[in-house]
Amino acid sequence: MKQLLDTRVDELIARCPCKLTTAVQIAPLTTFRVGGMARVLAEPSTESELVNLLVVLRDLELPYFYLGLGSNILVSDHGFKGVVIRSRGELGRIEVSGSIIKAGPAARLLMLTTCAARHSLTGLEQLSGIPGTVAGALFMNAGAYGGEISDHLVDVRIVSRDLSIQVMKKSDIAFGYRSAPELRDVIVLSSRYELIPGDRSAIYKEMRRVWQLRREKQPIAFPSAGSIFKRPPGDYAGRLIEEAGLKGHRVGGAVVPTAHAGIFINDRGAQASEIAELIRKVRSDVYRKFAVMLENEIIPVGFDVDPFQIHV
Ligand SMILES: Cc1cc2nc3c(=O)[nH]c(=O)nc-3n(C[C@H](O)[C@H](O)[C@H](O)COP(=O)(O)OP(=O)(O)OC[C@H]3O[C@@H](n4cnc5c(N)ncnc54)[C@H](O)[C@@H]3O)c2cc1C
Structure with missing residues (x-):
């Protein structure tokens, strides 16, 4: 099996149309700072690449x-035995035309929100401060x-499963809370947003307010992947975790912080296996106490x- 993979990787190296590196540590490419090696990291910088x-x-x-940006994933300690694709260069471009903004998949959400503000366009202020790329945010329907x-x-311009390039209208995608089912098996190439002309200083003021709220509510000093779980209907994961007496609970370097129970942190070099064990423990205790099965928001990889x- 390993030999077969090695042969195919050799062929990929020979045929690859873009920058390619073998045996790459994935942990530094994620906000949780955990995970093993990627067999190959491929970094296309244009749509054709x-x-x-x-x-x-x-x-x-x-x-x-x-x-x-790796801000919503947990990568296995054994890494990913295949090719990790990470776009860069031209694929991170943002273009503004009137009240329409177009963003490449690698553009940071931060760039999108500040670009909108600079052009006095309102509508994206609530997203300011969410880490990640625009494509990652769409995949998650981040908010x-x-x-x-x-x-x-x-x-959204996408590459579909059959590798054809298609344009999906917003109405083609059944967006829900942290979900975009029709984007699950496609690659996002770019997306366009129609915003509303507004008052620039009011937009910046709202963005600052949101940033401040985030700073107060999130443990930004430690590596994390944001909320581990989706919000259960009519409740908050953080409240259930706190009521289950799990604040401060630790498995190795993985911790449920006392201040923000919904956002687990990597304290002192956690392993992915420790974070996963902590997640199972929390799901199990919350289920036993409240009969609520928490659904993970973060995506396991590898x-x-x-x-x-x-x-249960
Ligand atoms: C401190 C902190 C705070 C956070 N706060 C919030 C918050 O308030 N609200 C919120 O919704 N989220 C929040 N998050 C989670 C995270 O930032 C978002 O989910 C973000 O949108 C993920 O983007 P990413 O680029 O990091 O995606 P990744 O984590 O790298 O990937 C997420 C998924 O998107 C897919 N993907 C990425 N690019 C493409 C592409 N071009 N085509 C197809 N699929 C693609 C990946 O394959 C993966 O399945 C927070 C995270 C952190 C660390």
């Missing part, structure tokens, strides 16, 4: 994972304080089986 890369990967039947990235979406699964 990305599409050509996907064609080669399909031909060679190599498994791949598309990495954004905060009553706003979601899909709110002002016009359309695990052979679901690392968050518990048996």
